[in-house]
Amino acid sequence: MLLLKLAGAVLVVGAGAALGHAVSQRYRQRPRELQQFQRALELLVTEISYAVSPLPHALGRAGVGTTYPVREVFSGAASRLASGGLVTAGDGWTAALDAATPALSLNAADLEIIRSLGAVFSMPGAREQVRHLELACRRLAQHESAARADESRYARLALQLGVLGALALTIVLL
């Protein structure tokens, strides 16, 4: 009986720690992903305004310096546009973002900024597109500062809360 209780306690503490770790990881990943999106968008601005690369190629190039899952958004949009059959460039971007969203650690406000870029890709002029991309970069930078503050405040706390909460639950159950 005691052995069974001990095993149950270990399982509860393990599950709590895993949950705390997962929440903590989301806090740690969010600023990194926001930073990667900014870098990629800066590269995209260069591709559009200086290299004048076609959008599928420009998106592919912009995503090269990023890692999973941010890379999935750029490469996914690039391959969807290159294969054709879509209605607008925005559709390709939105579809790629939707596919990558479960793996991203971003919140709804972050995703809204990134989603809004779909409409920018349908604009006729490079000047207008670059202006909107730069604005999106600035907004993402603001979100990144807030995300870094959240990370330092809550990342460790979430991990500790997971372990301690599970311990408290174990004591109550025992």
Next chain:
Amino acid sequence: MGDPAWLGSIQRDVLPVLAPPVRRAVESWLSTGSRAAVAGLEELRLRQERPLVAVTCVGDIMLDASGRRVGDPGDAFCPSATDVQVTLQLMTGYSLYTREEELRSLFLTLSGGHRVGLAGRTLVEGDRIRALQHVAALSIRLARAVTGCATGLISSLVVDHILGSTLVLSPPGAGKTTLLRDLARLASNGLPPILRSSRVGIVDERSELAACLNGVPQLDVGFNTDVLDGCPKAQGIALMLRCLNPQLIVTDEVGRPEDGRAILDAINAGVRVLVSAHGRDLEDIARRPAFKELLEHVPFDRFVVMSRRRGPGTVERVTARTELKSRAGR
């Protein structure tokens, strides 16, 4: 049903860049429409909220959503704003910004040399169009290389076994570009024993003559031909003279005074020119500033006047310079 290569080009280069509802209507009409109309298809007109029209040699035909010919505009398929925007996105590979210069000039060139004229709301900065803000209509003019169409005419244009400097005149849509392309091909390849091969330089400002894709001509303009694609005519003629040592310079739709001066420079440099211009006859274009100075010197050996009287490509008359001078003397 028409030239298979030309229909193949429409299926390969035009249909995939049409919004799906427009594509379905056109595709269906191409396979079920009357043979004469399909074979004589010249343009497709997509106007937002107005009937889809196929311009053919037998007249303008309104199409419904299933590609059937209709007589009442109320029964015709009217492309929506989304259809027009989607078509524009597909035509530019979802990259409108890469075609900004063309959009500012209110046209796009598709692979295969098909030209798309644009209409809508323009944004003007100073005296220059900065952007086309709302595109509401697309006119897809289908390029058709009619190889051999100039062969019957060539003997009347040759001077000392080389194509003489020639001005081709006609109102829009009479086949000037097609004739110019075939003349350039003949001048480049030569046609023994009438015509010797020449080094030909084409200044193709609107990418219609050679229909270049990444600088490579998609239509047959001869083996001995260099093309400056997308280059303004006056600048291109000067560059051709300086860099490519042509014996014949070919350019389409001359209209600005600087074009006229560049042509005169080329002729004075000993190069022959083959150019076209909009106009019904010589008197018509003599009133235009671009030609005033040019025609005072009468630098052309031949003048070709075309019309649509018996369909596109009708040559009304060929006038030699000597004939013109003797007429002026009288």
